[in-house]
Amino acid sequence: MIRMRRLRANEAIRSLVRENHVNKDDLVYPVFIIEGENIKNPVDSMPGIFQWSIDRFDEELDRIVAAGIRSILLFGIPAKKDETGSEAYNENGVMQRAIRHIKKKAPDLLLIADVCLCEYTSHGHCGLVHDHEILNDETLVLLAKMSVSLAKAGADVIAPSDMMDGRVEYIRNALDENGFQNTLLMAYSAKFASGYYSPFRDAAHSAPSFGDRRTYQMDPANGREAIRECENDIAEGADIIMVKPALAYLDVVKEVTYYTNYPIAVYNVSGEYSMVKAAAEKGWIDEKRIVMENMIAMKRAGAKIIITYHALDVAKWLEE
Ligand code: PBG
Ligand code: ZN
Numbered sequence: 001m002i003r004m005r006r007l008r009a010n011e012a013i014r015s016l017v018r019e020n021h022v023n024k025d026d027l028v029y030p031v032f033i034i035e036g037e038n039i040k041n042p043v044d045s046m047p048g049i050f051q052w053s054i055d056r057f058d059e060e061l062d063r064i065v066a067a068g069i070r071s072i073l074l075f076g077i078p079a080k081k082d083e084t085g086s087e088a089y090n091e092n093g094v095m096q097r098a099i100r101h102i103k104k105k106a107p108d109l110l111l112i113a114d115v116c117l118c119e120y121t122s123h124g125h126c127g128l129v130h131d132h133e134i135l136n137d138e139t140l141v142l143l144a145k146m147s148v149s150l151a152k153a154g155a156d157v158i159a160p161s162d163m164m165d166g167r168v169e170y171i172r173n174a175l176d177e178n179g180f181q182n183t184l185l186m187a188y189s190a191k192f193a194s195g196y197y198s199p200f201r202d203a204a205h206s207a208p209s210f211g212d213r214r215t216y217q218m219d220p221a222n223g224r225e226a227i228r229e230c231e232n233d234i235a236e237g238a239d240i241i242m243v244k245p246a247l248a249y250l251d252v253v254k255e256v257t258y259y260t261n262y263p264i265a266v267y268n269v270s271g272e273y274s275m276v277k278a279a280a281e282k283g284w285i286d287e288k289r290i291v292m293e294n295m296i297a298m299k300r301a302g303a304k305i306i307i308t309y310h311a312l313d314v315a316k317w318l319e320e
Contacts, residue, residue, distance in 0.1 A: 008239040018235035020299040028071045029311035032203050033098040045199035046270055047277045049309055054098050061106055067315040070109040073307055075204050079121055085120030087147040096153040103154040109161055113155035115147050116162040124208040126162040134215055139164050151180040161188040163216040168236035187238035190226035193217035195247045198269030225261050226252045234262055245269040245310035257302030263283040266298050273309040288317055
């Protein structure tokens with residue numbers, strides 16, 4: 001008989017044959033910075049997650065640094081929204097000021113700036129709108145402007161999440177032309193039109209006021225097309241590619257590992273977080289156990305980088 005159980009007999013042998021590990025170094029923690037003063041707003045649908053004004057953010061920054069998290073993903077929530085999302089590329093916009101502030105306080109923290117217009121536009125779409133259509137090429141100009149202004153403020157990584165065609169190349173060229181050859185690009189490459197983003201849209205005030213995002217984000221039914229998205233972003237100059245959401249799309253992550261040797265990130269999105277939190281609050285699941293199982297599942301599928309709202313908890317649990 002082949003006895004598989006010999007390899008499971010005790011923790012020493014189990015740890016010797018364990019194939020995957022989660023490290024603090026794998027984690028990226030998303031944070032929401034809101035315009036205004038003295039704000040620490042809990043996001044109702046995401047227990048433990050807050051909108052922070054810049055002047056209050058040091059409290060969270062201390063927690064992040066103390067936990068040993070080395071990378072954060074920044075989202076900005078401006079006070080004013082308009083048709084063209086002008087606060088997104090305002091030199092004194094909330095993101096630009098937040099980046100300058102955090103760089104000064106924590107120079108070694110890797111700052112990843114999300115680039116998209118939906119938090120900044122009055123209609124809540126990720127691109128410019130004309131007659132209820134989301135314009136592609138006209139949007140690229142604004143995304144590039146936003147990217148350069150965030151790089152100028154001190155962002156280490158630019159992360160376009162808009163899903164317009166050609167944006168990686170367009171942004172890469174704009175960064176290079178402005179002297180930011182060393183600014184990294186992490187592309188949301190296979191980003192699906194997902195119901196799992198709805199808590200985020202409360203957190204970032206970015207729900208579209210009409211229609212949905214299905215003309216630019218991917219159809220959840222398509223795995224092969226996800227490879228084409230990654231292929232394009234790599235050809236256009238992305239340094240890191242991403243699959244998003246994570247848990248319902250681990251087959252896509254695995255496929256992408258066969259296709260490329262570029263670093264792969266997954267985004268364990270808001271809805272995935274909220275579902276775990278809600279069930280844990282009800283006492284229906286063991287939160288730590290479920291979260292760590294989700295983390296190892298993402299590693300096993302082939303992701304190196306895990307963007308997750310659980311990052312601070314995971315960092316703490318890894319110490320125990
Ligand atoms: C903005 C953006 C979204 C997320 C990241 N960047 C929302 C969306 O596309 O609707 C989702 C993150 C999450 O759900 O945690 N384009
Ligand atoms: Zn968007």
